Amino acid sequence: MMLKILIIDDDILTRKGIQTLMPWKEHQMTIVGEASNGKEALAFLESHPDIDLALVDLDMPIMGGAAFIEAASERYPNLSYVVLTVHTEFEYVQQILRLGAIDYISKTQFDQENFDQILNRIQAGISKKTSLSKSLSDWRLRQILTNEIYALISIDQDKSTGLHQFFEENQIAPSDRYEYQENIWIFQSDHTRFLFPDPFHDTMLLSISGVYEMTYSSLGKSLNQYLKNQFFYDYRPLQEINHINAFELCENTLISDDATFEFMKQEWTSLNWIHENELFDRFRVNLKNCHLKPSQLYHFLLNLEMLWNSSYREVTGESIPLPASFANWFEVEEWLTELYERAQFFRTDLKYSNDVTKQIFNAKVYIDQNYASTLDATEIARNAGMSYSYFSRCFHDIIGQSFSDYCTTIRLEHAKDLLSKTNKSIQAIAISIGYQDEKYFSRLFKKSTGKSPSEFRKCY
Known part of the structure; x- marks a missing residue:
């Protein structure tokens, strides 16, 4: 039976070259369609769900290859992927394979490589995936006959060595554990305490109740949803068992009230939390409870970093950079706490009360945001509840300028x-x-x- 191929690349010359140069028929393959981006490819798959293989470029407009693979993998589990790329570095290739691709084709070596060798490699990859899927299908469809089961999930697929070490140290036999995907393992055990490898970062051990008569497949899908939506906020760098009910794995905890989010942003950008510990703790809890997507949260923190540094860098003599990324909420909390503590350290050197310091910084923020307007020191002092002369002296001492x-x-x-x-x-x-x-x-x-x-x- 001929394997059906879909080519996805925004470069029309690349698409035509792949179609005409490679000996598809000799390898029992046929090109049935092409698309210039991931969105077009998903639309094509809706009317052609029997496609066997997608050749997909990662760098495309509208929807890139990585986003396409993620979306298509959920809808078409039997579809295989080969990535078209100009990169051949080891780290990049590893990233491609982690996306779920079975192989890659280097565009820069396209004219040099043996086309038969490429297609033989692809056929072998598809056969391996088909064989693995068939062997996994039996246990995935089985029902769980206990009310409680364990799962190991990791945000980092490179941590697979640590997962295997965990199973070895706790003597969990291969017959008692199932790999749903590279970073999700489901297993049964009579243990109530476990040994944890060191280090064992970015990984959680879950004890899941309420799973009786669920299939392993449905539990695995729920764990995958949990990994995408809740792991970021639930993770703690503690070697312990985390108890959760199966229905909680799929809870949609992402904020949907835009007005609430906007109000919360105003609270943080006021910087009043810098002067009151209770306010800082409340704002921090509220931010966590919003469960923003990590990308949206990072953008929020980036704005907060810019505001904090513009307000405090000149008076403290230092800035606090935002890390390149956050793996979990625990790291976010550490960074927010550093912002708060740096401000407290600066305030201890001042001879003024907490309330006076707060009013002066509120005035500074007002100037920063309204510099294009008429700025009247007398009016700002009155709004701060201070006389003009006392306000001027405090402003100079705290900010370092008149x-x-x-x-x-x-x-x-x-x-x-x-x-x-x-x-x-x-x-x-x-x-x-x-x-x-x-x-x-x-x-x-x-x-x-x-x-x-x-x-x-x-x-x-």
Whole structure:
């Protein structure tokens, strides 16, 4: 029987080359369709669900190859994937295989490779996957006849060595454990305590109740959903058993109330939590309970990092960078706590009360956000419940500049950014940062930088 092939690549020349150059018929294969991105490919599969193999490029517009493989894997479990790539580095190839691909074809070596060898390799990969799926289907369809069962799940598929070591140390026989996918194992055991390898990071041991008469397949799907949606927030770097009911694995805990999320963002960006421990703890719990997607959470934290550094870097003399990624909520909490504790360390050096410090920083944030408006120190002092003279003294001592000098500094920093990155006229820039008089703005700018706005722009 001929294997049916779908080619997915945004480069039409690549698609045509693959179709015409490779001896498909000699290897019992036939091209039945092509698509220029993952979205088109999913639409094609809806009317052609019997496709055996997708040749897919990773870098495509609209929907890339990785997103396509993830979406198609859930809908078409029998579909195999071969990735088309210009990369051949070991780490990249490992990443491709972790996506679920059975092989890859290097575009840069396309003309040099033996086409028969490529297709033989693909056939072997499909045969291996088919054989494995057949052997797994028996246990996947079996019912679980106990009310409680264990599962090991890991966010990192490279931790498979640690998982096998766990089974060996706890004498869990191969016949008692089942690999649902590379990072999800289901097993039965009479143990109530377990030995854990060291290290054993990014992995959780779950004791799952309420599984009686569930099939291993349905439990595995629930665990996969748990891994995607809840693992990030539930994980703790503790070697312990985590108890959970089967129905909790699929709970949709992602926030759906946009108004609640917007209110929470305003709470955090106010920076009031820096001055009150109870407020910080409450905001931290609320943020966790929102269960944002990790990508959405990271974007939120990136904005918080920029706000914190813009507010505190000048007065503390240091900035706090956001890590490149967070593997779990525990790491997020550590970073948020560092923000809070750095601010507390700075405040202990000040002679002013917590309330006064809070009011001064609120004033600073107001200036940072409203630098283009008229800024009246008397009015801001009155809103802070302070006299003008006391407010001015506190502002200078805490921020390190007088109110007037700080307003000028902030405005000129924005002017530098606009001069170096836009083609706006100098008059327009002056007005946009709060100065109606272009000449006055130019004098201030030259006094601060040693260059006129025009001379400064020429440097960029």
